[in-house]
Amino acid sequence: METRSFTSIGREISLLGFGLMRLPLADPGKPEIDYSLGEKMIDLAWRSGVNYFDTAWPYHDGLSELFAGAVLSRYPRESYCLASKMPLWALDSAERAEEIFNRQLEKCRVDYFDFYLLHSLTEEHYKIALDFDIYNLLARKKQQGLIKRLGFSFHDNPGLLARIVSAHSWDFAQIQLNYIDWQALEAKRQYEILAQRQIPVVIMEPVRGGALATLNPQALNILQNADPGASPASWALRYAGSLPGVLTVLSGMSDLEQVKDNIATMEQFKPLSNGERDLLAQAGSAYLASGVIPCTNCRYCMDCPSGVNIPRVFAVYNHYRTIDNSFAPAIFANNYRTLGPSEQAHNCTGCDRCLEYCPQSINIPEQMRTIAALSPAPQPLEL
Ligand code: SF4
Ligand code: SF4
Incomplete structure (x- = not known):
């Protein structure tokens, strides 16, 4: 070593x-x-x-x-x-x-x-x-x-x-x-x-x-x-x-x-x-250039009072940003539904509580709005 x-x-x-x-x-x-x-x-x-x-x-x-x-x-x-x-x-x-x-x-x-x-x-x-x-x-x-x-x-x-x-x-x-x-x-x-x-x-x-x-x-x-x-x-x-x-x-x-x-x-x-x-x-x-959010999954922003699983939402989104083929939206929709309904981006109320904790200075509520707009309608995962 x-x-x-x-x-x-x-x-x-x-x-x-x-x-x-x-x-x-x-x-x-x-x-x-x-x-x-x-x-x-x-x-x-x-x-x-x-x-x-x-x-x-x-x-x-x-x-x-x-x-x-x-x-x-x-x-x-x-x-x-x-x-x-x-x-x-x-x-x-x-x-x-x-x-x-x-x-x-x-x-x-x-x-x-x-x-x-x-x-x-x-x-x-x-x-x-x-x-x-x-x-x-x-x-x-x-x-x-x-x-x-x-x-x-x-x-x-x-x-x-x-x-x-x-x-x-x-x-x-x-x-x-x-x-x-x-x-x-x-x-x-x-x-x-x-x-x-x-x-x-x-x-x-x-x-x-x-x-x-x-x-x-x-x-x-x-x-x-x-x-x-x-x-x-x-x-x-x-x-x-x-x-x-x-x-x-x-x-x-x-x-x-x-x-x-x-x-x-x-x-x-x-x-x-x-x-x-x-x-x-x-x-x-x-x-x-792929547009990823610079989240490192440190979890300092957690827990969100509204239940949003901030690092997992970003991980799902970042995975989507790095896929370079026509299946990307479908893959994103599938992965997004693996988040519990309460963990998804649309639950963000914009309270800004998480902002002070993120060492990467990510504008978390703004990113949540972007991801919520992109996301499939909230629904439980069908197995
Ligand atoms: S701004 Fe959104 S993600 Fe951040 S703590 Fe508030 S509700 Fe949760
Ligand atoms: S604090 Fe910032 S970098 Fe850490 S998990 Fe939360 S969003 Fe990601």
């Missing part, structure tokens, strides 16, 4: 990190994890040299940390690094942050976190962190040995990122970076700000919530013509892993095939050549 080491991190970290936010489900549509399959996936990754596992308080509605504790505690503690995060949006006091942190240690069955992050810093969440002095609370945890390395994950503009890295000392930072968001979400500028300060970078969403693993026919053709044997996901991981200063590339794996494919990419890691980077830029343009 390809590894990266930084003096400030103090140990070798696998270039492939395992994100524990999209684990296989015991029952589709519910957060419960399929432990049997999940364990097999983690075992394979760990045996193959993956030593960075990333969970968080909200993943799988709180069940991901429990899963991490149950599965990883079977291995020697020094053999893996566990990352978790403080959910700033859930705080109403510093005492609540203490409670959550202690509960996280219990859930994960550990005495310390190897990596700990302020979760999803945005202007709003950073204000909460400042109001309750969360940085210093966590810095004290680090002095006590309960946190080995302190960082943050980030979902906002480069200006805020520059302020945050100037205001505190950080061991690492986690940003969303892939060959679409390099320009679209100003990931390039964010990466440069971290590189300038020599802050090791953990990359999230290298495959953009799975979207870059499927792509659309035009983008797919570009990649397959260049290397028929390489999966689209392998291109995306190589893009992220080739950047200097990257500590690990997180992949939220959902089945064994993804684990095997990602391990194959990172075991025989080949940095991208300049020509391959140009090719990915072409594939990215072809993908964006």
